[in-house]
Amino acid sequence: MFSSRIPDSRTANRLTRAAARHRESLVDLTVSNPTAVGLPPSPTALEGLASPANALHEPDPRGTLPARRAVSRYYSDHGVEAAEDRLVLTASSSEAYSWLFKLLCEPGDSVLVPAPSYPLLDALAGLESVDLARYPLPPEDGWAVQADAIFETADRLRAAGRRLKAVVLVNPNNPTGTSIAEPELERLEERALREGFALVSDEVFLDYRFADRPGDVRIAAARDRALVFSLGGLSKAAALPQLKLGWILANGPDALLAAALERLEWVADAFLSVGAPVQNALPSLLGGRHRAASEIRGRLLENDRRLRAAFPAGGAVGVLPLRAGWTAVLRVPAVVPEEELVVSLVERHGVLVHPGYFFDFPREAFLVLSLLPHPGLFETGVERLRDGIGALGR
Ligand SMILES: Cc1ncc(COP(=O)(O)O)c(C=O)c1O
Known part of the structure; x- marks a missing residue:
């Protein structure tokens, strides 16, 4: 009946199911919607x-x-x-x-x-x-x-x-x-x-x-x-x-x-x-775009600073340079498969990030996270992330 252009497997994957189960307590570091992170447009913008x-x-x-x-x-x-x-x-x-x-x-x-x-x-x-x-x-x-x-x-x-x-x-x-x-x-x-x-x-x-x-x-x-x-x-x-x-x-x-x-x-x-x-x-x-873009740039740079403070250079976790865009990439020890890591971050540590394979990184292990969340929430998410990565292999 249906076109093969639409894939057979449209069901939620393991990570999405885990995130849905823990929705209430989760810090979502994958948010890419700028209207959902407390940066409203100016009253005159619309x-x-x-x-x-x-x-x-x-x-x-x-x-x-x-x-x-x-x-x-x-x-x-x-x-x-x-x-x-x-x-x-x-x-x-x-x-x-x-x-x-x-x-x-x-x-x-x-x-x-x-x-x-x-x-x-x-x-x-x-x-x-x-x-x-x-x-x-x-x-x-x-x-x-x-x-x-x-x-x-x-x-x-x-x-x-x-x-x-x-x-x-x-x-x-x-x-x-x-x-x-x-x-x-x-x-x-x-x-x-x-x-x-x-x-x-x-x-x-x-x-x-x-x-x-x-x-x-x-x-x-x-x-x-x-x-x-x-x-x-x-x-x-x-x-x-x-x-x-x-x-x-x-x-x-x-x-x-x-x-x-x-x-x-x-x-x-x-x-x-x-x-x-x-x-x-x-x-x-x-x-009106200059005001919106400059607020977002400020937010991204601030969260990038927090992320680097949590994972200092020379440690087991590397933060890739922030050259452009709204996301940060972490290189993490490939002790367990990425999928297992991101699911355990959700289930045991209450933080949601993307696995690198989602973006087709050539090898494991990378994590991708949004720099858009409110800084207070971002800080909490990053602390949970640090705890979760610290517990790797234990
Ligand atoms: C690289 C890139 N291209 C395109 C898009 C989609 O943008 P639009 O909302 O204009 O469809 C995104 C969304 O995140 C993106 O990251």
């Missing part, structure tokens, strides 16, 4: 949503011009020229991925994504009948993107008869916070153009970069050597995931870019998924 213009439906498949102009100003604040006619609005960056997979892929075509990275990409590719393969980010280089690792994976795909249509960069990556450096992107662009695949650069954490390495690329679609799409959205840029607005900034050689935009508009026209209220309010929502 006023623009009450415009009388919301009574009208005047759809533009790419998004209304004033809304796209507001996104264009967002990019000029970041020093990048992003003409309105290279922007397409979506309901979220997840939707942006699905539209780009529709734009680029036949069923069975391949896209490459980094490992470790954000787990939702498997579901998004699967729903478009796209085959997803992973290229490794090398731990020995701090998980930075290396073009050679992408090329090796691409060669293996080709040898297996698969057709590569897109390489996804999560830039900065969630959860490692690392980015692609300019020389690596240049090599990738050259090959993308030659072999006919596109680059999709997920830049939702653009406003949360703390420690770039020299040459790190912030906005891949500032460049036009290959077909490239940069993704962003309100959910992270203005900490407003509930409003459902994301965007795609496209760039590339003229003819290829025009063909891509025309087709993307056709996909967007089939859905018209972005509501009028959020588009009408976008200039004021993006105008």
